[in-house]
Amino acid sequence: MKNTKVTLAGVELKNPVMTASGTFGSGAEYSEFYDLSALGAVVTKGVANVPWPGNPTPRIAETASGMLNAIGLQNPGIDVFVQRDIPYLRKFDTKIVVNVCGKTVEDYCRVVERLAPEPVDLMEINVSCPNVKEGGIAFGQDPHALEEITKEVKKHAKQPIIMKLSPNVTDIAEMARAAEAGGADALSLINTLTGMKIDIYKKSFALANRTGGLSGPAIKPVAVRMVYQTAQAVKLPVIGMGGICTAEDALEFILAGATAVSVGTANFADPYAAKDVAEGIERYMDQQGVEDIRELIGAVR
Numbered sequence: 021m022k023n024t025k026v027t028l029a030g031v032e033l034k035n036p037v038m039t040a041s042g043t044f045g046s047g048a049e050y051s052e053f054y055d056l057s058a059l060g061a062v063v064t065k066g067v068a069n070v071p072w073p074g075n076p077t078p079r080i081a082e083t084a085s086g087m088l089n090a091i092g093l094q095n096p097g098i099d100v101f102v103q104r105d106i107p108y109l110r111k112f113d114t115k116i117v118v119n120v121c122g123k124t125v126e127d128y129c130r131v132v133e134r135l136a137p138e139p140v141d142l143m144e145i146n147v148s149c150p151n152v153k154e155g156g157i158a159f160g161q162d163p164h165a166l167e168e169i170t171k172e173v174k175k176h177a178k179q180p181i182i183m184k185l186s187p188n189v190t191d192i193a194e195m196a197r198a199a200e201a202g203g204a205d206a207l208s209l210i211n212t213l214t215g216m217k218i219d220i221y222k223k224s225f226a227l228a229n230r231t232g233g234l235s236g237p238a239i240k241p242v243a244v245r246m247v248y249q250t251a252q253a254v255k256l257p258v259i260g261m262g263g264i265c266t267a268e269d270a271l272e273f274i275l276a277g278a279t280a281v282s283v284g285t286a287n288f289a290d291p292y293a294a295k296d297v298a299e300g301i302e303r304y305m306d307q308q309g310v311e312d313i314r315e316l317i318g319a320v321r
């Protein structure tokens with residue numbers, strides 16, 4: 021019997037495939053297509069201590085092999101989330117990772133505290149959204165601020181904490197080490213790369229926010245490189261994402277050092293993408309005679 025289980029900060033996932041925050045709703049939409057128990061974990065969209073309206077539209081634009089978004093972390097707030105989304109997800113045999121956003125350190129800590137008694141397995145702290153003016157990215161681009169916010173969040177958290185890193189930095193290894201020094205239990209990367217698109221006929225920005233976050237296959241080589249550098253720099257488990265559409269894509273991240281992977285933008289084009297990635301990894305293991313997925317993690321050095 022081959023083993024596809026991986027352990028993230030003490031939490032066992034039946035397979036290494038997760039969904040990327042903001043691309044899978046609260047899971048309910050996708051459960052119309054398949055049983056979410058097929059996934060190692062579901063990662064929710066970002067939730068804040070109070071509801072956020074998000075950015076003005078247009079908020080999405082297509083690009084070559086990817087997309088730009090500037091949703092601005094629209095969310096119903098933690099109260100609605102706790103009452104509606106957590107009980108729904110608990111019906112499935114999968115782990116629940118809640119993605120947390122905020123504008124100040126206190127905002128993040130309030131959400132983490134509120135989630136402490138809830139049946140949530142892990143929390144992912146988004147300090148890397150390029151689309152909100154205050155907070156968020158400010159923590160993700162300064163190693164000292166990142167270490168400090170990680171320390172504060174850890175003081176209030178009951179569940180293990182994943183710090184989600186921004187690719188919009190010069191030295192990803194320095195950021196990874198700062199999160200590790202702050203006490204993070206795991207790291208996830210990459211969030212979107214800041215981009216811009218111009219509508220040449222309207223002679224204006226394609227997005228109302230002017231800039232947006234680039235995601236999808238276009239960013240995969242950057243993401244694989246950053247996951248590799250991060251896995252080399254720290255002892256923490258790494259969750260890799262950025263342009264994963266197929267099992268082959270996911271395996272690149274695993275071989276580069278990711279313990280788990282997240283499928284994001286691909287869910288929009290194909291709602292079965294994450295499930296297919298999980299099944300494809302098993303097929304690859306059978307074909308290659310791999311008994312245990314852990315043999316593959318970081319096997320390329």
Ligand SMILES: Cc1cc2nc3c(=O)[nH]c(=O)nc-3n(C[C@H](O)[C@H](O)[C@H](O)COP(=O)(O)O)c2cc1C
Pocket residue numbers: 040041042043065066089091093119146149184210211212234235236237239261262263264282283284285286
């Ligand atoms: C429409 C959209 C919304 C997103 N919302 C969030 C979010 O709320 N929190 C977060 O940490 N990342 C968010 N992300 C980033 C993704 O989780 C992921 O890190 C990124 O898109 C790269 O993966 P991908 O290329 O597979 O989409 C969002 C991405 C997209 C495209």
